[in-house]
Amino acid sequence: MKQVLLGGACLVLAAIGFARAQTSEESTRPEDFIATRQAGMELQYAVAGDMKRAVAAKLDVHPYKDGADAIVLWSRAIPGLFPAGTDKGHDTKAKPEIWSDRAGFEKAAARLTDAARKLSQAAGSGDKAQFAAAFQATDQACAACHHSYERK
Numbered sequence: 001m002k003q004v005l006l007g008g009a010c011l012v013l014a015a016i017g018f019a020r021a022q023t024s025e026e027s028t029r030p031e032d033f034i035a036t037r038q039a040g041m042e043l044q045y046a047v048a049g050d051m052k053r054a055v056a057a058k059l060d061v062h063p064y065k066d067g068a069d070a071i072v073l074w075s076r077a078i079p080g081l082f083p084a085g086t087d088k089g090h091d092t093k094a095k096p097e098i099w100s101d102r103a104g105f106e107k108a109a110a111r112l113t114d115a116a117r118k119l120s121q122a123a124g125s126g127d128k129a130q131f132a133a134a135f136q137a138t139d140q141a142c143a144a145c146h147h148s149y150e151r152k
């Protein structure tokens, strides 16, 4: 009886160990990082697209403060979504330079953070001309990083 219990306990422990190994493995799968960063980029693209239309139509810019704040937060999260080992799979367009020139990549993300902060300030103040200029700088920060670190 004791042996059966012990065997059962071992099985349970083994099952827990297996489940843990599986969860931790799943949460660090390269394709999850890639899917997450691609989804974030697409959301950011949608937010920026709304802003672009607002600038073109000279709309009130106050409603775009939340979007600008989200880009600030997102831009700071970008480097962490490109850990080593996520250079392949899931249709990634990430260039190897992201890892060989890490400082440059982080600087490109920081450039977006700075631009989005100014965008947020402009939206908060409601100054349309300032918002338009900050939007252009933000757009350039996207393009600069893509130019160096995203495959066409």
Ligand code: HEC
Binding pocket: 034, 037, 038, 039, 041, 042, 044, 045, 048, 071, 078, 091, 092, 093, 094, 095, 105, 108, 109, 112, 138, 139, 141, 142, 143, 145, 146, 149, 150, 151
């Ligand atoms: C610090 C670098 C960097 C910045 C800044 C950046 N991106 Fe990206 N972006 C990338 C990289 C690298 C990829 C490719 C990711 C992959 O496929 O794994 C990408 C991919 C994308 C994609 C394609 C996503 C998909 O469906 O595969 C879109 C859209 C995009 N970015 C929009 C933007 C916009 C809009 C901005 C600015 C508001 C921006 N990005 C700023 C690096 C950057």
